[in-house]
Amino acid sequence: MIAGLGSAWVPASAEGYNLPDLGQPADTAMSPAEEKKLGAQVVTQLRSQDRIIEDPELNEYLAEVGHRLLQATNRPSHDVQFYVIDTGDINAFALPGGYIGVNAGLIMATKTESELASVLAHELAHVTQRHIARQMADSKGDAIATMATALVAAIAGASAGAGQAASAAIMGGMSHLGMQQISYTRTHEYEADRVGIHTLADAGYDAHAMSRFFGTLQRQSDLYGRQPPQILLSHPVSSTRMAEAEARAAGYPDRAAHTNPEYAYMKARVRMLTANSPNQMRDYFARERAEHDSPDLDYGYALGLIRTSNERAAVDLLAAGQKTHPDIVAWPLARAEAWSQAGVYDKANEILEAASKRFPKDEAVALALARNRFDRGDYRSLRNQLIADRRLLDTYPSAQRLLAEAAAKTDDYGEAYYRQARYFAMIGDYPQAINQLRTALQTADLDQYNQERLSALRNQMVSACHAAWSPEKCERAVAQNADY
Structure with a gap:
């Protein structure tokens, strides 16, 4: 359970997130400059393989949604860039250094702008909370060399699976560090839900959109017996996680959600x-x-x-x-x-x-x-x-x-x-x-x-x-x- 969730739960806007200190030891494992360098290298490789859709109209729209969310965070000056990845797989990912990719298939799978914004808010939380750097700090050791190996795997796999391959390679490339790694990943996923829902609501979107979108995808894959969407594999969704996300969303007042007519x-x-x-x-x-x-x-x-x-x-x-x-x-x-x-x-x-x-x-x-x-x-x-x-x-x-x-x-x-x-x-x-x-x-x-x-x-x-x-x-x- 996330700290603060229970019968006396207070909305995140009132409790100030209960977020961790994002300086040391994360900076010791990977400085912000090193995060930026690694993320930029993956983006360069994705571009070289024509995996990024270079469409000004689409890119400007996505940047507007992302900027609206960023302004609702407690780090509005954070340098974040958003990209549309040319693949029909339903997924999104956050790279080190503030690079967020959303697959074309995910945009098409959403039913409302709030659902799209909910995924971006989740990925944005991974960035603002510096989850990759913290994950490396938690691993207590071979950090940069391991990350370099993971980056090579990400670049090699990007052409086959686009964004999710890059993201999975970076996060999964440290799997030799043991089962403790999985726990950190799960903790960060819950934290990204918690922070993301707060951001979503403060930006004027429907706070329920995150649990609704993930739940819809889960039900569709269960109903039709298909391979789950990539986003459910890279962001595992349990009934407990869904219930906690919905409970958090319920703490925000119902109101008309912001929707860009575009x-x-x-x-x-x-x-x-x-x-x-x-x-x-x-x-x-x-x-x-x-x-x-x-x-x-x-x-x-x-x-x-x-x-x-x-x-x-x-x-x-x-x-x-x-x-x-x-x-x-x-x-x-x-x-x-x-x-x-x-x-x-x-x-x-x-x-x-x-x-x-x-x-x-x-x-x-x-x-x-x-x-x-x-x-x-x-x-x-x-x-x-x-x-x-x-x-x-x-x-x-x-x-x-x-x-x-x-x-x-x-x-x-x-x-x-x-x-x-x-x-x-x-x-x-x-x-x-x-x-x-x-x-x-x-x-x-x-x-x-x-x-x-x-x-x-x-x-x-x-x-x-x-x-x-x-x-x-x-x-x-x-x-x-x-x-x-």
Whole structure:
């Protein structure tokens, strides 16, 4: 039983969590910087295997849910990044250093935004409570070497099982430490439930969503005799755990749960983005529309039309949807996508310019507008837009790459190499960034400003590569063996 749970139980918001000290000895086993380094290495490997869905619209939505939850924690300044993993398995995971992955299959399996938020809140608790570092401290010993072995296993297994393989390898890679390890894991799972439910409620979501979602998955697997979803294997759910989660949720007042109206649209979007057959997915939405009257189904069907080269039909459907639901940014973004795919870039630009005024802080709109300017050959406006939007350049690797492509179109090769190197650095591929800069300095016709600029960036990339991996590994990874 969790301390404090019983007939006289007090809501977590009143009892201050009863959380442990998160400094020593966790810092002795693994410092926050070491956690960040390990997590970043796994993310880099997942990216290199195309396991992370790089969709600005979907990523921005997930980040908004995550930020809302983070602001409700007692560590709102914590650096946390959220990723959608391209697999239909129902699971989510937290890596060292604040990297949280949620599988596409889990998003599709949820019925409400509160259910999705409940899983993110649980994983966020693993991060804020530093469970991996504490687990290593509890193991009293061979810590970093063992974690390094687990990391290798995570990277090797990521392509086969995506997020859950990485997470399971890290947590399970220390199984030789004995049965005591399992107890620590179970304790942390209960703590993540407890802290997660508190966060969920404080963020305005339905506090019952966590136990409801896990219970639904458990009943479905029992009823149909299927292999349990991966999330039930990596996060074992017992009747006691479910009862305690529900009892904690009952301590919060009933109220209308927060729901972002984009939630249903993003479910439809992730379904289309991960579809093996666009034709089959288009037909799926067509059947669903015939049985249910719901705007997100119209949106999903329109995406299917776009991906099966029926842009004109999609445009008509999307125009009607945008007129009816003017406050949903998914409609104009999809409309602009349809016109762009049809080659009518000026019409797409008109839609995006209007959307940027209605949704001035939406980064997916800003990126779509930049892409449209590239498609129309308006490279000067593209550069002015991205240079003025530092957050966009610092957040989205695709913005750096777009700027590099635009610079190359105007024969500004110093800028092109600089931005391409920044792109590779943002996705964690420092050796490739170094090679880009070495190539530029050796072969490009550069003025003194660009020579100094690219030389300085090369030195920064070398230092970053050494810090992220090791000097020896970086040297091996760089294709040429010159003294950089």
